[in-house]
């Protein structure tokens with residue numbers, strides 16, 4: 001038998017040349033099992049994905065890179081990208097287990113940028129990345145593949161892995177922003193600063209008239225005096241430096257709602273008014289719950305691993321291989 005194999009190899013070598021033999025010749029049998037191909041958990045899980053016109057089947061291994069491409073700058077530290085990949089995978093399974101999108105009842109997830117997610121295909125991203133495309137795609141793939149199948153669990157269930165762009169030194173409790181406090185979405189320190197985050201500080205100025213009209217659309221019963229400096233009073237800040245409530249035109253509104261009404265980048269803001277205008281000064285970007293992406297990048301720069309980054313932002317979670 002060995003003679004036959006050797007004879008075949010010799011014939012093939014003569015046919016195709018010796019370089020083939022030296023490059024491809026099997027090792028001498030020594031009782032060792034041939035190496036098993038690596039098993040990808042992500043490659044095993046099939047999703048029904050709404051692409052904007054139809055439902056198509058994709059594995060998690062195919063779908064997840066599109067989420068990471070779309071949600072985090074590929075120039076970020078690789079440990080931050082891995083943390084993002086695990087957060088996205090966790091969010092995906094959380095969504096699958098708590099019910100899909102109501103607007104696509106036949107699909108598990110949606111990759112249409114028109115309605116649901118920031119999914120970005122390899123082609124779209126390559127165009128955006130230009131001459132960095134090859135390097136960045138490799139980083140995205142590495143982030144997904146090196147965290148294959150790993151998910152954050154709390155009480156053995158995938159968590160609501162919320163994330164945001166940047167915080168004002170501290171993240172928000174989920175109950176400060178949404179209706180419910182979740183034990184793993186609690187306020188923690190976050191190390192990003194204006195030195196590392198673009199547009200960390202933003203300013204929005206409205207004329208007094210614009211301010212009044214915008215607020216009155218949401219609250220028609222608001223009463224505005226002649227002096228804009230009297231319009232905004234009694235701001236109360238919560239433990240995470242964001243505006244909890246503030247009184248505008250005689251109405252008490254939540255800071256998160258002020259953010260929505262005026263299109264502010266976050267609920268961490270101060271206001272100033274003069275006779276002509278109202279100015280918001282805002283720090284950070286996003287709802288502030290869960291992982292801060294710029295904070296994750298900063299922690300990675302400081303030498304933290306993706307696991308340490310996730311354990312930093314998601315209190316008390318365990319990180320395990322998970323199959324839905």
Ligand SMILES: [Zn+2]
Nearest residue numbers: 110112115116
């Ligand atoms: Zn959609």
